[in-house]
Amino acid sequence: MALMQLERLQYFVALAEELHFSRAAERLQLSQPALSQQVKRLERQLGVQLCERGPHGVTLTAAGQRLADGARDLVTSYEALIAEVTAVGHGEAGVLRIAHTRSDGAAVARAALASFGRQHPGVEVRAEVGWTAWNLDRLVTGDLDAAIVRTPIERPGLRVEPLAESxxxxxxxxxxxxxxxxxxxxxxxxxxxxxxxxxxxxxxxxxxxxxxxxxxxxxxxxxxxxxxxxxxxxxxxxxxxxxxxxxxxxxxxxxxxxxxxxxxxxLGIGLAWRPDHPSPQLRALLATLRRA
Structure with missing residues (x-):
């Protein structure tokens, strides 16, 4: 019920902005009768008339104008939330927690993360620096999504994506x-x-x-x-x-x-990660590295 009401609010906001059923229906990619039916259902749910239909368009009632003013921000926030959730789920937003190894001199890490940042500007990269053993400990405990480390490593349950040889x-x-x-x-x-x-x-x-x-x-x-x-x-x-x-x-x-x-x-430099806990942001980083 709540989802249907939110969809109807989206439909009504479009109608309030267009003040014309045909134009609003085209914008929403609905048929005009379907849009009219949704607005009528919303009026029945609220128990008030929201608009007056005329031969030249639509006029909002006082109740309809108040609903349009309040619903516009609600619909905008909802659409922004859905876009953000989708982006996080696809690795296009959110946070990537990663540690560099001090022995790398940061050259390999800078190149890898710079490429990732250009392709995924919406992801916040939270980086820190530590020795390989410390980075691996943090990775195992779940405090990091990935760690740039000296290779080889001997840590059961971790995988390593090779980055460079020195x-x-x-x-x-x-x-x-x-x-x-x-x-x-x-x-x-x-x-x-x-x-x-x-x-x-x-x-x-x-x-x-x-x-x-x-x-x-x-x-x-x-x-x-x-x-x-x-x-x-x-x-x-x-x-x-x-x-x-x-x-x-x-x-x-x-x-x-x-x-x-x-x-x-x-000796090698590699990106260590936990295959049992791959965040969308980590999967995006791995895809970037493998395309390089």
Whole structure:
């Protein structure tokens, strides 16, 4: 009953604006008799006459004018609500909660989300930054829709959409004995102090990197640095040789970058998400990434 009354209000508002049954019926894509019948039913429901029908059009009664004035805002709000609900359900509006990984340098995340934003301007992207392990914890608990993380990951129940691969290189202080070589063999690091991010920040990626470089062992002495800035500063001070993404090594006095001999170590960046809880906004983001 409530839905029918709202539809009749929509019909009456159109009639009140056109003041002509034929024009209002055409606007509503109804037949003129069907529109006339709906208005009569509305009058019977309310127990008042809403309009006077004449040979040259329609004149609203005082009751009809009051209904038209009040119903117009109601109908507009209803139509806006339906449009908003539809947009949210299709991933064209609403909120997308996502976390970037600090180790990405934000380049991949910026490119992916910029493309998504251009295609879905109605979606509010709420972004935060954290290490891979923290982002995955937030994803599992439902605090995030997606997380940009270092890959590989070992989290049952999560899926990862690959975004990019990054080559890992050695960062040396100027004057280091290995700087004379254009490329470095990983075995040469066994006698060096090696600086890397803490394993707890991305355990699976940390293990994958060491396996690519040293297989099952032996391993060099590893020293944790909390982030790239601290790692670079420690290398410049002579604390050891750093492992870092090639794209994140700056041109800076006191530092040198050397690639490893083939096969060069690589790590991935991916978008992690829960397949059991895909929001419409997440589905839209995944579709954008897969079209890129």
């Amino acid at each position: 080559e890992v290189v050695a960062v040396l202080p100027t004057g280091h004995r290995l700087a004379r070589s254009r490329r470095i063999r990983s075995a040469w690091l066994l006698e060096e102090a090696v600086l890397c991010w803490p394993r707890r920040q991305a355990p699976a990626a940390h293990a994958a990197l060491l396996t690519q470089l040293f297989g099952t062992g032996p391993f060099p002495a590893l020293h944790d640095e909390p982030d790239a800035d601290h790692l670079l500063a420690a290398v410049a001070e002579g604390a050891g040789i750093g492992l870092l993404d090639r794209a994140r090594v700056p041109r800076r006095r006191g530092l040198l970058m050397r690639r490893f001999t083939a096969p060069e170590p690589h």
